[in-house]
Amino acid sequence: MSNGGSYDVIVVGAGSMGMSAGYHLARSGLRTLLIDAFDPPHQEGSHHGEPRLIRHAYHGGPAYIAMALRAHELWRELEELTRTELLVQSGVLNLSAESIYSYQQRVEDAQDLDLGIEYLNADEINKRWPVIQLTDDFKGLYEPRAGYLYSEQCVRSYRQAALAEGAELLTYAEVEHIEVNERFAAVRIKDGRTFYADHAILSAGAWFSTLKGFIDLPIRPVRKVVGWFEPSTSAFDADRFPGFTLNSPYGGYYGFPSIGGAGLKIGRHDTGEGWLPGQPLKPFGSLPEDEGDLRAALEAYMPQAAGTLLRGAVCKYEFTPDDDFIIDRHPQYPNVLLAGGFSGHGFKFSSVVGEILADLVNKGSTSLDISKFAVSRFHSLTTTR
Structure with a gap:
């Protein structure tokens, strides 16, 4: 050797x-x-395929919250060091049907940390962001200091x-x-x-x-897809719409406003096909659910964002049990x-x-x-x- x-x-x-x-x-x-x-x-x-959400009122308890807050500080330090914009504080709106997930524990965990979060009902969300259409069983957790990173x-x-x-x-x-x-x-x-x-x-x-x-290690690699859709209104533009997460009967999703006219980006967090290192990833559109699942969620809750698919991409998750x-x-x-x-x-x-x-x-x-x-x-x- x-x-x-x-x-x-x-x-x-x-x-x-x-x-x-x-x-x-x-x-x-x-x-x-x-x-x-x-x-x-x-x-x-x-x-790849930026951006990525950064949130503070995190699920998983105080350990995650402390790490998220320190991570935010370090991203700002890296921005200053390299004179490059990395973190945009667009706000993040977390949405969930209460039968699927409750934000109550997150609210309690964040109470003593001055995170500035807002706990909203469906009517309050629909009025503040009229392009979102939620049924009465939804709640929202809005984090105005959160946002997204250019990964x-x-x-x-x-x-x-x-x-x-x-x-x-x-x-x-x-x-x-x-x-x-x-x-x-x-x-x-x-x-x-x-x-x-x-x-x-x-x-x-x-x-x-x-x-x-x-x-x-018990790590399972999974093929995931994301898509960028053309909204019919400027209400989804980056200076007007937050990043978001969505827990719904259609599945678990995350997304971003239209940044520089790229279209609203949405991906599905749950489900996905297994993948092995070295194997080719099936391109976006190989499976009907690639676009179908993303479009179905948008049509249900943000119908004015469910326009033409501008671009699709595949990436990898690495899940632990x-x-x-x-x-x-x-x-x-x-x-x-x-x-x-x-x-x-x-x-x-x-x-x-x-x-x-x-x-x-x-x-x-x-x-x-x-x-x-x-x-x-x-x-x-x-x-x-």
Whole structure:
């Protein structure tokens, strides 16, 4: 094996989480190598097809809320550092039929944090945003300080910042083998070079199954679709309409206003076809539900947005069994950190996840509560030596 070099930390998977970690690690003075099978930002992960929502009054309890608030701060810091707009505070309107999901717990969790949220009934929502048509059984949680992130630009900005701090990035480098002991981690790529470090971070996203020879996490990659529809009114324009989530009898959805005339973007969060790394993704429109499900939800609740389909795209989710993240040490090797299973709602947190991973390397701990993200909750976890 040829020695490709030695570092303090190697990050395997330089997408949203990995690139953020690379910046925070390099900024702390550690010799950092980022390895990615492609050239981030790219179309092979979960970060393309911007934008992505960022919300604060989060489901899952105080741990998520604290992370969301810190993530927001870090996105603003990255904007200032790179002089690039990344976060737009458009407001986010969360909508749900009460029989499907109640926002009451979120309201209670957010009460002491001055998030400025508004808890609205269907009539109040219909009057404030007349292009939304809800039945009386709907409630809404409006977050005026929330909004959306330009995801690809976020990754690009973290890449710029990481390299400026001295991190090295190896692109189009597919990892073939990982070997670890208590003293070092060795990562071999397909061209035969092996890189060594005191610590390793694995953040391979939907491609985690390619690392099964070293760790087998219960992460299920899923094909997802999004579509951009042409509204018949300017009421859906970005300066007038918020980002949104929708829990309805038609399924669970999320969406964005029409940004720069691109059309209203909507995607379905639940359902989706299984996918295996290396397999081609069926293009948008291959399945009737690709457009059909998105259009049905719009016709039911935002009919003036259900115009011509301007564009469709496919992307990947990486689900854990409980939809919570994995941020923890490898169960056998404490010098290896795992960050994965972000389950279609993780991008907004990538700024703070990178900071958490850097703190775990540098300090051995983090000030944020990540106990619910432990790998030990999956009793069937398989590791190999």
